Amino acid sequence: MRRRDFLTAAAATTAAGLLSACNDSNRQAIDYSKHPGKKSDDDKHVNINRNRKTKLTLATSWPAHFPIMGTGVDRFAENVNRASGGSLEIKVYPKNTLIPALAVFDAASSGQIDAFHSGPYYWKGKNSAFSLFSGIPFGLTAEEINSWMLYGNGMTLWRKHYAKYNLHPFMGGNTNIQMGGWYRKPIASLSDMQGLKMRIPGLGGEVFSKLGVNPVLLPAGEIYTSLERGVIDATEWVGPALDLKMGFYKVAPYYYSGWHEPGSILELTFNKHKWDKLASEHQAIIEMASAQMNTDMASEFHFENMKALETLKEKGVEIYPYPQDVVEAGKKALIDVMREQSALNGDFKEVADDIDSFLAQSKAWSKASLHYFLNIRE
Structure with a gap:
């Protein structure tokens, strides 16, 4: 049995057991206080109405069936439907089919849609604090972000x-x-x-701005054309797997290793009023399915990136390191950005x-373990 099939079957079995237990008239409420994804205080532990299907609309910022990110959301929706025995259906709408790619936040906030990815x-x-949850230049890796999110604050x-x-x-995945x-x-x-015009979002964009770059925010579908026509001079996207599919090597042949996003969270976010009204069993199923999506997506990115890197090299693409003066300037710029944003926004600070507190401890452990190992492995 393939790992994904096993996990899906396990999730369905777990959910089935959960639903059976929850149907007992003397059932105990699920103890979310010990779960990293604990529910809101005003949760009523509503029972599932077996005679009525709950339907949710979920819009994404990605094209239909977009590799890894889009297909990961499709699998999430399928797993939720199967684990719930069909009592919970999540309809996925790719970017621009229901909501523009970068309008999903406002649409979910207002209740126009139920959720987004x-x-x-x-x-x-x-x-500005929201950018910190995605990732920080020279900061948290994917493993560290998961640890901070689930067991830190x-x-x-x-x-x-x-x-x-x-x-x-x-958490709805991580690009690594x-x-x-x-x-x-x-x-x-x-x-x-x-003076370079570069497609780069988040804190990375703020840092690159201090290096003299003009950051531009573009959705996925507009990046290649903008690069080809010289509207932008450079772009970061994700990694070899998705970069190869986007065809960037055809119009911008110089490919650089990165430090601006050492690990980037993708989000699965619900309208809070809608979430609070869901049956507790449906909430639990969504939590389990989202946790599986988060783990699977990070692993799939690693697997597909290592294969795609070989393909890019076969096409003549070389990987370059940023010059040392760019790296050092980036580190100094990050300190300035963090200081400036902290002064402007208490949430950011x-x-x-x-x-900072979490990373200081994690760095010490990584230096004694992973850093040492990777050096001697070479």
Whole structure:
């Protein structure tokens, strides 16, 4: 049996057992207080109405069946339907079929849709603190983000600040470390960054702005054409797997390793009022399915990236490191950005301070373990 089939079957079995237990007239309420994704305090543990199907609308920021991110959401919806015995149906709407790609936050906040799948750093215009939940240049890896979210204060802080917008988020995947981007011309020194127009979101965009770059925010479908026509000079996207499918190597042959997104959260976020009204069994099923999606997506990115990197090399693509003066300037710029944003926004400072505390401990452990191992493995 394939691992994914096993996990899906296990989730369905677990959910079936959960539903059976919950039907007992003397059932005990699920203890979410010990679960990292615990529910809101006003939860009523509503029972499922077996005679009525619950339907939810979920819009994404990705094209239909987009590799890994889009297909991961499709599998999530399928798993929820199967685990619930068909009592909960999530209808997935790819970008622009119901809601524009970068309008899903507002649509879910207002109740126009029930949920969305996207990335938190797209909403930094709402609250700069949101960019911190996606990832930080030179910061948390995918494993560290999961640890901070689930066992540190990450999830508590995320839900606290999203609740102000009537939203209730879950982790919905992680891209793992991302590449530094595709450039139409080589970067030999920091001076070559001056005046470049680059598609790059989040804190990475803020840092690159201080290096002289003009950050541009574009949805996936517009990046290749903008790069081909010279509307932008460079773009970061994700990593070899998705970059290869986007065909960036055809119009921007210089590919750089990255440090701006060492691990990037994707989000599965619900309208909070809608979430609070869901039956407790449906909430539990969604929590289990989202946790599986989060793990599967990170693993799939790693698997597909390592294969796609070989293909890119066969096509003549070379991987370049950023010049050292760019790296050092990036580190200094990050300090300035964090200091400036913390002074402007108390929410940003609260989240940033917590990440700093967590990262200090994690760095010490990584240095004694993973860093040592990777060095001697080579």
